Amino acid sequence: MNSPYTVADLVADILPQIGVRTVFGIVSVHNIPMLDAIGRRNALRYVMARGEMGGAHMADAYARVVGHLGVLFTSTGPGMANAIPGLVEARFAGSPVLHITGQTATKHIDRDAGTVHDVPGQTAMLAAACKAAYRVRSANEAFGVLVRAAAEALSAPRGPVSVEIPIDLQRAPIARPAALDGLVLPIAAPLPPSPAALDAAAEILAGAKRPMLWLGNGAKQARDAALRLMGLGFGAVSSWNGRGTIPEDHPMTLGGLHGNGSTRVQDFYGSVDAMLVVGSRLRGHETGDFSMKLPKTLIHVDSDPAADGRTYGNSLFVHGDAGLVMAGIADRLAGRSGVDAGYAADFAAMKSRAREEYLATLGPYAGFPDAIRAALPRDGVFVRDITIANSTWGNRVFPIFDPKDSVYPVGAAIGPGLALGLGASIAAEGRKTLAMVGDGGFSLGMCEIFTAAQEKPDLVTMVMNDGGYGVIRHIQDAVADGRQFGDNLLTPELQGLATLAGLPYFRVSSAETVGEVVSQAVAVKGPALVEVDMRAIGPVPPYAPYATMGKHAERARQ
Secondary structure (H helix, E strand, O other): OOOOOEHHHHHHHHHHHOOOOEEEEOOOOOOHHHHHHHHHHOOOEEEEOOOHHHHHHHHHHHHHHHOOOEEEEEOOOHHHHHHHHHHHHHHHHOOOEEEEEEEOOHHHOOOOOOOOOOOOOHHHHHHHHOOEEEEOOOHHHHHHHHHHHHHHHHOOOOOOEEEEEEHHHHOOEOOOOOOOOOOOOOOOOOOOOOHHHHHHHHHHHHOOOOEEEEEOHHHOOOHHHHHHHHHOOOEEEEOHHHOOOOOOOOOOEOOOOOOOOOHHHHHHHOOOOEEEEEOOOOOHHHHOOOOOOOOOOEEEEEOOHHHOOOOOOOOEEEEOOHHHHHHHHHHHHOOOOOOOOOHHHHHHHHHHHHHHHHHHHHHHHOOHHHHHHHHOOOOOEEEEOOOHHHHHHHOOOOOOOOHHHEEOOOOOOOOOHHHHHHHHHHHHOOOOEEEEEEHHHHHHHHHHHHHHHHHOOOEEEEEEEOOEOHHHHHHHHHHOOOOOOOOEOOOOOHHHHHHHHOOOEEEEOOHHHHHHHHHHHHOOOOOEEEEEEHHHHOOOOOOOOOOOOOOOHHHHHO
């Protein structure tokens, strides 16, 4: 006898139809019907995480690298709650994640009746963490809710969207929607800017002698338009989440060395007479809580009207899509640009000296960015955790060539690095991925090393091992009068862990060998583990703003 078509079947059918190829999750009592339907069809790759938090980070990184939906399945209640950190990070990053979670049976929802995994207020928790959260309340509305959720996740500003499907509705029979086969998601079209606003922006920029772009996450899909402006003489710099929009070997971009931690760059901003900020919040994390001085004339471009004046004041706000705005301004500036003849040479000289000066602050790690960059193929993906190596050089001076090749915790959480690396490497489909994590961050999610062993992606996990929380030590040196507490970690012996997981293991014991050792690991087909013995190499100097704070800052540099 044929089984009826159910809501769970719809979930399994709609995902490939909207371009999804891979999903992440953990099977449990309140999502079995959906995952069973996926398993029966064998049309999607199912990656089994070891924890819902790890699965959420995998879906997030996958979405960033493919530029499309990352999909996560969890059970209701505790399983859902375990995924919240990953959903929060996806929201910080503007990552289009579709989270599909179970729910207790409809008749028990929101009654606090103590049914298994029942958490009153689950929808409110998800709504607080995500861009939006929906509950399927009847079988017949499941198709419409799923379409809306997927489209909303992919519409600017992008972000995670959760859908709850109660267990009884997953099993409920429905007619297969006629619209399923020709489905096109109703993703919001790019927002056209006002012609008057474009005219006003162009009028300001036409008089600029030394103009710059600040490119954020919202500009990552607008490389061509940004390059048009750079062709008119603009310099560029990126927020850390906008890196790679312009390949960072372009002579007129600073990449992520945007001034926080570089006085030379900040001094240069004083000579810039107009800056066009595109798709960036100018976040406090990157601007020293807004203490960094930017050029006086700022034109701010964003698809979110609430961005107007939220962090820095501006001379003009343009509400619209990043690519359309930059293209419109470029059209209006054709033949009108008055950029100084010597600006490009000044910019290139400043960039070279600022980078050299910054590398000189890294002590024994000054050669790491270029050595590791040379070991990783140009199209390799660079993932990093919030480890001191990332705070000092990973976000700032490691060259990035494409925005889809850069993944890091925008929310500054410690611990997502390994899981982000897994999601990124699965999305990269053969391109090599390097995930740089600290030993502290690795400890938070090391169970996912067995996901790497099972899935066998081309992932090198590089653990920067200094025997504790190096970043916290620097902060405590600066703000707690040098008292260090809760900073030392007992962690597994990493070579033994690699052996247990069946992964090739490599060790870096001197700064001079990092490029050679990473090259050997990159040459491995599949996953590998590299341990960088920072206790043998030496400490990383404190990063801005802690490099000059507190009377113990000098001791931290020694």
